[in-house]
């Protein structure tokens with residue numbers, strides 16, 4: 001049984017020994033094996049690893065779209081048993097917005113559909129979060145009139161407007177060009193300074209993990225196991241601390257035989 005701990009001491013998310021599998025026909029694919037980590041309130045926690053190591057699958061499981069075959073996922077001390085408005089997803093794809101609705105209507109949509117708040121409050125939250133992502137001038141446009149980066153901002157505003165316990169971000173910037181991607185990463189940090197949300201962020205870019213994350217979980221290749229859990233650095237790209245961490249993670253991911261080692265906690 002869980003003991004009652006002060007709210008600040010209990011991790012917001014506890015992933016304990018989680019194994020996730022897909023069954024396709026006669027095949028059983030193990031996506032992650034006994035993965036454990038904890039996310040605290042205000043963390044920008046990054047899942048980092050090569051393609052196919054189970055990052056998206058872990059995010060799906062935290063989102064409640066898939067149940068572990070082994071282990072447990074707890075949010076705020078309660079076992080995750082399904083999807084809920086306390087975990088909002090932002091995906092990589094630009095087409096996650098409803099094309100027939102304006103930016104404002106897109107942001108209001110989940111608030112109204114989930115009956116979380118009344119229309120006036122939904123409208124007020126849309127104004128607030130559209131402004132936070134710098135799109136006030138574009139609130140009444142439809143998605144096809146926006147750039148890829150702007151659409152991602154709308155998706156982030158829509159998720160944040162729900163004021164979820166946790167934002168689940170699955171490579172949200174992977175489809176953007178390098179300059180826009182860098183700009184969006186900076187914006188995310190600015191938004192975080194402003195609202196201190198908790199995010200679980202998936203990427204396969206080491207650089208992005210260090211820029212965006214406060215904590216980084218490095219996963220080994222398929223099936224994903226925890227290779228290391230590291231603190232990120234606050235210095236920007238090009239600084240000695242950043243370069244050293246980048247080199248350390250590269251070594252973990254690319255040096256032969258690394259997957260067999262015990263996880264590193266630093």
Ligand SMILES: Nc1ncnc2c1ncn2[C@@H]1O[C@H](COP(=O)(O)OP(=O)(O)OP(=O)(O)O)[C@@H](O)[C@H]1O
Pocket residue numbers: 022023024029030031049050051052053054055056057058204222
């Ligand atoms: N719907 C599915 N059915 C069967 N197998 C799947 C399914 N989705 C993912 N997998 C398999 O599970 C493993 C983990 O996939 P996942 O998409 O979680 O990895 P990832 O680390 O997010 O990769 P990427 O960075 O390429 O998105 C892979 O071997 C993949 O082929």
